[in-house]
Amino acid sequence: MTVEEGRRPVLADVARVAGVSHQTVSRVVNGADHIRPATRDKVLAAIDELGYRPNTTARALVRGRSGIIGVVATAAVEFGTASIERTIELAASEAGFLATSVNLPELTPKAFARAAEHLRTLGVEAVVMVVGHDEALRLARAQTVGVPVVIAQGDLGEGAAGVGVDQVAGSRAATRHLLDLGHRAVVHVAGPLDWAEARARLEGWRATMHEAGLAAEDPLVGDWSSQSGYEAGLLLRDRPDVTGVVAANDQMALGVLRALHETGRRVPHDVSVVGFDDIPEAGYLLPPLTTVRQDFAAIGRRAVETVRHLVDGGSPEPAPLLVPELVVRESTAPPTRPRRTPA
Amino acid sequence: MTVEEGRRPVLADVARVAGVSHQTVSRVVNGADHIRPATRDKVLAAIDELGYRPNTTARALVRGRSGIIGVVATAAVEFGTASIERTIELAASEAGFLATSVNLPELTPKAFARAAEHLRTLGVEAVVMVVGHDEALRLARAQTVGVPVVIAQGDLGEGAAGVGVDQVAGSRAATRHLLDLGHRAVVHVAGPLDWAEARARLEGWRATMHEAGLAAEDPLVGDWSSQSGYEAGLLLRDRPDVTGVVAANDQMALGVLRALHETGRRVPHDVSVVGFDDIPEAGYLLPPLTTVRQDFAAIGRRAVETVRHLVDGGSPEPAPLLVPELVVRESTAPPTRPRRTPA
DNA sequence: ACCGTGAATGTTAGCGTTCACAATCGTCGC
DNA sequence: GCGACGATTGTGAACGCTAACATTCACGGT
Numbered sequence: 001m002t003v004e005e006g007r008r009p010v011l012a013d014v015a016r017v018a019g020v021s022h023q024t025v026s027r028v029v030n031g032a033d034h035i036r037p038a039t040r041d042k043v044l045a046a047i048d049e050l051g052y053r054p055n056t057t058a059r060a061l062v063r064g065r066s067g068i069i070g071v072v073a074t075a076a077v078e079f080g081t082a083s084i085e086r087t088i089e090l091a092a093s094e095a096g097f098l099a100t101s102v103n104l105p106e107l108t109p110k111a112f113a114r115a116a117e118h119l120r121t122l123g124v125e126a127v128v129m130v131v132g133h134d135e136a137l138r139l140a141r142a143q144t145v146g147v148p149v150v151i152a153q154g155d156l157g158e159g160a161a162g163v164g165v166d167q168v169a170g171s172r173a174a175t176r177h178l179l180d181l182g183h184r185a186v187v188h189v190a191g192p193l194d195w196a197e198a199r200a201r202l203e204g205w206r207a208t209m210h211e212a213g214l215a216a217e218d219p220l221v222g223d224w225s226s227q228s229g230y231e232a233g234l235l236l237r238d239r240p241d242v243t244g245v246v247a248a249n250d251q252m253a254l255g256v257l258r259a260l261h262e263t264g265r266r267v268p269h270d271v272s273v274v275g276f277d278d279i280p281e282a283g284y285l286l287p288p289l290t291t292v293r294q295d296f297a298a299i300g301r302r303a304v305e306t307v308r309h310l311v312d313g314g315s316p317e318p319a320p321l322l323v324p325e326l327v328v329r330e331s332t333a334p335p336t337r338p339r340r341t342p343a
Numbered sequence: 344m345t346v347e348e349g350r351r352p353v354l355a356d357v358a359r360v361a362g363v364s365h366q367t368v369s370r371v372v373n374g375a376d377h378i379r380p381a382t383r384d385k386v387l388a389a390i391d392e393l394g395y396r397p398n399t400t401a402r403a404l405v406r407g408r409s410g411i412i413g414v415v416a417t418a419a420v421e422f423g424t425a426s427i428e429r430t431i432e433l434a435a436s437e438a439g440f441l442a443t444s445v446n447l448p449e450l451t452p453k454a455f456a457r458a459a460e461h462l463r464t465l466g467v468e469a470v471v472m473v474v475g476h477d478e479a480l481r482l483a484r485a486q487t488v489g490v491p492v493v494i495a496q497g498d499l500g501e502g503a504a505g506v507g508v509d510q511v512a513g514s515r516a517a518t519r520h521l522l523d524l525g526h527r528a529v530v531h532v533a534g535p536l537d538w539a540e541a542r543a544r545l546e547g548w549r550a551t552m553h554e555a556g557l558a559a560e561d562p563l564v565g566d567w568s569s570q571s572g573y574e575a576g577l578l579l580r581d582r583p584d585v586t587g588v589v590a591a592n593d594q595m596a597l598g599v600l601r602a603l604h605e606t607g608r609r610v611p612h613d614v615s616v617v618g619f620d621d622i623p624e625a626g627y628l629l630p631p632l633t634t635v636r637q638d639f640a641a642i643g644r645r646a647v648e649t650v651r652h653l654v655d656g657g658s659p660e661p662a663p664l665l666v667p668e669l670v671v672r673e674s675t676a677p678p679t680r681p682r683r684t685p686a
Numbered sequence: 687a688c689c690g691t692g693a694a695t696g697t698t699a700g701c702g703t704t705c706a707c708a709a710t711c712g713t714c715g716c
Numbered sequence: 717g718c719g720a721c722g723a724t725t726g727t728g729a730a731c732g733c734t735a736a737c738a739t740t741c742a743c744g745g746t
Contacts, residue, residue, distance in 0.1 A: 020695075020696090021695065021696045021697080022696090023695075023696065023697080024694085024695060024696080027694095027695085033693095034692090034693055034694055034695090035694075035695090036693090036694065036695090039694080039695085058701090060701095061701050061702070061703090062700080062701050063701085064701070
């Protein structure tokens, strides 16, 4: 609000102007007790006059805390991951942390080692993993000794800290929806099975099918990309009985949509398709995609809360799972003429 | 590589082990000249033995440089923005910087003021704007006095530093493509006109149309979202003569695709559609979308290079524009029966 | 009036680095 | 064979802040 006078003012400058010791200024800035109101006002006035702003670096140094949270993600830009990162950054800054991301160009131990090295030199106080990849998670816990690792999405086995999303419930809802519509031959296009989310979604589908007394075998497996969904969709050429598809994410669902179209099957007339995530485009695909919406913002927020808790010395506490929600659009409908799965 | 012994080793620890002064260790770490090879080896051995890693915070403090680059983006997750951010983070870390993003939940001066305040307390050394929004850019230059502002995408008017993408050329290529196919009535679905990219793309379309002696009036204006593209597409109901659409991004193109489908016009049989950006899903839409690909990674990389240059005291230098590339897919085809625009 | 007590403020040390300035050492020229 | 000069290494003081430990002051109880 005021003129710049060459260099940035420091605590001592404020102290001089306010006629108090630098320590008193520090107390005011940090909201300590036992400050006479008159003194506080003088200091605040001086701060305002000089446009003082505490030096984060110096503070970090003396406190022995960097205030940095490392976020580990894949290099591929996916809607969910990106949303979570955004929210983490926001929540972190509100909590007085600084979030920074590091990307894994590929899911190899080497790539991860590089990332971990980077996080270490940064002196991060905690790591949030937004990749649910098993090996990456394992390495994260092994290599970032000393700092808490929080898992956003993914499997929270063995007392690991993280944000749980009930992927199984989401996948169940999707499958249930198709069964309720009357479908019987419902296949699953899974994500890579070394991702916990992929396994959970597979599991939800399988369990629901079994409970309905239906076969749930040979899921098609993709890699989260539209391309892989497309390829999986083409394989359905050999499965004319199939009338329902549950894809483990929207990108793959979108690829399936295209493959079905190319192979002459109409959606939802001949085949119904459900996705997962509810990407912003989902409602504008042809046809608009029924999908399972996840609250990515909530995941990010909770991840930061957990980080806060752990950094303050807390121990991992199980939090209630976030439950994703089915969003029904036009890509699902009752089967035109019910068929039964071949014996 | 070695055991942890309670606290993190510091320069002095290494010095003691190596039997030299802390300054010598500092020199080795920073690759200074005039170190006897034998000494250097001793020091390196000690570093390795202790697993020493310089403390970024202390270094930042004494150097008077935070090493932090602030990246300003909108809160909406768009493919382009997100890709650029990823690359910036990567390039920044390679250049010894730490990138962190701050998001604008809305494009208001107030939201921006908050963001700027955050960047200021962080002590960022430079700001990279990945929003091409005029007002945001103006505020960025006004409010972050002292630190260089680099614009990734967007208008680089008046000696502003940034990464130039030849949006006009991209848009021209898209329009040209449709004209070459034989289309005459080609409309544009523009982005919000307070974004420089949107204006440039509009301009490329308009100029190309004019050069071909065709009318280029009343662009439809969206807000980058699929929703707005969809709404724009519905308006085309009243324009049966239109056989070509150039959308200012892929999301809007996707919305147009859907609107055309709903209003009974086939793509590309009745209408050809071109998008902009080449989102990963573009090739799997119905039909696969012809679009203009931007090299977002290059944008991010260049942005960081520019930051480096400016932080070292350089002055903004004009760099060659990046030229986007047309990717032809199935959403464009020659018009079935050529029409002329109504008089 | 004296001391204890707690509130309010000040003083002194660092935190782990780098910078600026010595100090030391060897080697070369004459 | 001595001083110079450059190469090499060391010493002390910051950087801006907070933690820990004084110190000062006012006031109530005895």
